[in-house]
Amino acid sequence: MNHSGGPLWHARAWRRQGAWGGTCNHIRQWLEQIQPTSRQLVIIGASAGWMMPSPWLQRFDKVTTFDIDRWAAPLFRWRHGPALKRSGTQLHCGTVDALAELQALLAAHADAAVLFDNVLGQLRFMHVSLDQTASCLDMIKRHLVGREWGSLHDAYSGAVRHTGRVLERVVTFQSLKQDGAVQMVSGDAGVPIDPGLAPFASQLEAEGEWLDHLTSEVFPAGTTVHHIAWHYSRHYCHWLQAGWVKSKSRAGRQ
Ligand SMILES: C[S@@+](CC[C@H](N)C(=O)[O-])C[C@H]1O[C@@H](n2cnc3c(N)ncnc32)[C@H](O)[C@@H]1O
Numbered sequence: 001m002n003h004s005g006g007p008l009w010h011a012r013a014w015r016r017q018g019a020w021g022g023t024c025n026h027i028r029q030w031l032e033q034i035q036p037t038s039r040q041l042v043i044i045g046a047s048a049g050w051m052m053p054s055p056w057l058q059r060f061d062k063v064t065t066f067d068i069d070r071w072a073a074p075l076f077r078w079r080h081g082p083a084l085k086r087s088g089t090q091l092h093c094g095t096v097d098a099l100a101e102l103q104a105l106l107a108a109h110a111d112a113a114v115l116f117d118n119v120l121g122q123l124r125f126m127h128v129s130l131d132q133t134a135s136c137l138d139m140i141k142r143h144l145v146g147r148e149w150g151s152l153h154d155a156y157s158g159a160v161r162h163t164g165r166v167l168e169r170v171v172t173f174q175s176l177k178q179d180g181a182v183q184m185v186s187g188d189a190g191v192p193i194d195p196g197l198a199p200f201a202s203q204l205e206a207e208g209e210w211l212d213h214l215t216s217e218v219f220p221a222g223t224t225v226h227h228i229a230w231h232y233s234r235h236y237c238h239w240l241q242a243g244w245v246k247s248k249s250r251a252g253r254q
Helices: 007-015 021-032 072-087 102-108 120-126 130-144 195-203 248-253
Strands: 040-044 062-067 090-095 112-117 149-160 172-176 206-212 224-231 236-245
Touching: 021 224, 021 236, 040 102, 062 072, 072 090, 102 130, 120 130, 120 149
Parallel strands: 040 062, 040 112, 062 090, 112 149
Antiparallel strands: 149 206, 149 236, 172 224, 224 236
16 A cells, blocks of 8 residues: 555645645755755655755756656656656656665666655555664664765644634745664654754644654764745644755765
8 A cells, every 4th residue: 555645635636736835945945955966866755846946857868757656657757757848858757665675776877876765754654564664764874875866755744723824924934964773752742852842842732642753863964954844734843854965985085
């Protein structure tokens, strides 16, 4: 069963394009400030690229997308194909379990930067135990060592107060990933948070207990992490985190 893709996801993403516009703008701003060294990009969990701006993809010579959802490839081509044709960017869309095949995919695209596009936060629903989720994330991180890569993923999600106020603005925040485990505390709003992120959590008008998507250790220490609110529906909000990790060779030159 696909917990995060498929026809229901496409229908919701299509219907809520307007409502998600603010979040998509923040994702675009985050992407625009990244200057990838690679001329090729692999996107894992690309879906139809509902929240992905075509202009950012146009900077690459080649974009390869992977998703387990069979509707993702034709819809991604439909949404982004014409723009990529105009920029002369090659586009290849594959249907595959890209996490199970990660090692082979990375070897086949050795010169590509890799973007996990809102998929790593869903791993906890795809494994029977939290330990299995943690070891899957560990495995992914091991395979990425030395590679230029990034991820946009759920950190937390949960109910928001229905005042309507919070929906009028999209909250963002930036932090630096520290070494070691993040100390989790319960904020005023009941959200489990790093104390440094408390202002962001309270601006979300969070209510009740939020779900931890187990992604707090995805980025290596020193990564700049962007926190972006995503009002998935009027009552439910996702706290997205986005970060980009430079390849070893580039980091070494700076
Ligand atoms: C929240 S959606 C991604 C949204 C997408 N980035 C967009 O902008 O529309 C998560 C996607 O990850 C895909 N996915 C989940 N597990 C996967 C796996 N093991 N390999 C490839 N894709 C996967 C799902 O099919 C789904 O399309």
